[in-house]
Amino acid sequence: MLHTLTVPPEAKGKRLDVWLSEALEGCTRSLVDRLIKDGCCTIDPGRVKSGWFLDGGEVVTLEVPEAEPMEACPEDIPLTILHEDEHLIAVDKAAGMVVHPAIGHLRGTLVNALLGRYGTHLPGGEGWRPGIVHRLDADTSGVMVVARTAAALVFLQAAFKERRVKKRYLALAAGHPRADFFLCDGWIGRHPRDFRKRAVRNEGEGDAREAHTSCVVLRRNTGFSVVEARPRTGRTHQIRVHLAHAGHPILADALYGRSGQWPLNAKEGDRALRRHGLHAWTLEIPHPAGGVLKLSAPPAADLLPWLGGPVEPRPM
Numbered sequence: 001m002l003h004t005l006t007v008p009p010e011a012k013g014k015r016l017d018v019w020l021s022e023a024l025e026g027c028t029r030s031l032v033d034r035l036i037k038d039g040c041c042t043i044d045p046g047r048v049k050s051g052w053f054l055d056g057g058e059v060v061t062l063e064v065p066e067a068e069p070m071e072a073c074p075e076d077i078p079l080t081i082l083h084e085d086e087h088l089i090a091v092d093k094a095a096g097m098v099v100h101p102a103i104g105h106l107r108g109t110l111v112n113a114l115l116g117r118y119g120t121h122l123p124g125g126e127g128w129r130p131g132i133v134h135r136l137d138a139d140t141s142g143v144m145v146v147a148r149t150a151a152a153l154v155f156l157q158a159a160f161k162e163r164r165v166k167k168r169y170l171a172l173a174a175g176h177p178r179a180d181f182f183l184c185d186g187w188i189g190r191h192p193r194d195f196r197k198r199a200v201r202n203e204g205e206g207d208a209r210e211a212h213t214s215c216v217v218l219r220r221n222t223g224f225s226v227v228e229a230r231p232r233t234g235r236t237h238q239i240r241v242h243l244a245h246a247g248h249p250i251l252a253d254a255l256y257g258r259s260g261q262w263p264l265n266a267k268e269g270d271r272a273l274r275r276h277g278l279h280a281w282t283l284e285i286p287h288p289a290g291g292v293l294k295l296s297a298p299p300a301a302d303l304l305p306w307l308g309g310p311v312e313p314r315p316m
Helices: 016-024 029-037 110-117 148-162 240-247
Strands: 002-006 039-041 057-065 081-084 088-093 141-147 164-172 179-182 187-190 198-201 214-221 224-231 279-286 292-296
Touching: 002 141, 016 029, 016 039, 016 057, 029 039, 029 057, 057 164, 081 292, 088 110, 088 292, 141 148, 148 279, 164 240, 179 240, 187 240, 198 240, 224 240
Parallel strands: 141 279
Antiparallel strands: 002 057, 039 057, 081 088, 088 141, 164 224, 164 279, 179 214, 187 198, 214 224, 279 292
């Protein structure tokens, strides 16, 4: 999991490894030291050493691998439920909510909220992500499906793996694509120089895997476009990488765009988007009991001012 932290003024003079171990719950100093030595830590964005003394105000990025299986704790966290039956639950995940516990995010996740609402009977051998079929980036809002039984978990995971799921995302993309429909078919793998990122790579290069996204421009606004993105594969950061590679990064995408907010020069009181403009809009999945379940999450409230009016998904 990628953590991006701003060093507070009161941390001035502290060693980097000491401060990170204090700032990230469940992250020991020895683990931090190992990750820094492995090149998983940057500051603005050069690589650093554990003994780096902080000045305050720096932006520190640390990639922490998924934790060993742990037991997630139930928490009373509000959820927006789109659908529930004996086989599965569909939720409208809020932007900013991490999907499952990991080092630095042991509380406040979607899994904690699900356990608080439904008890500890969700399936899955890993106690830290029971029932989780697929994931969304923390700052991506929208539809997610969670299995309620072991059979449903196996069935739904296979449906995603076999590409029997139809996904639509609503994206706010910088600029104006030349055509109203375009395809992004670049293979995606780890960025060769920046551990935080994925990138379009050549087939067979590194860990690159095939990735396919089709895009439909729904509306052209001043300086950006409202795009319906349809990923056929499910690679990490896929839509964000493909749109950035096409020259139209998602607004307020601090990793693949120009800034962590939009507009870039927002003033006090002005409208500003402070997380990347990506929303999991609709999902069509085969249901474990038969038939197809069609799910939809309305655009998140912070995206509405940017849409320029109502938008509807196009026919697949």
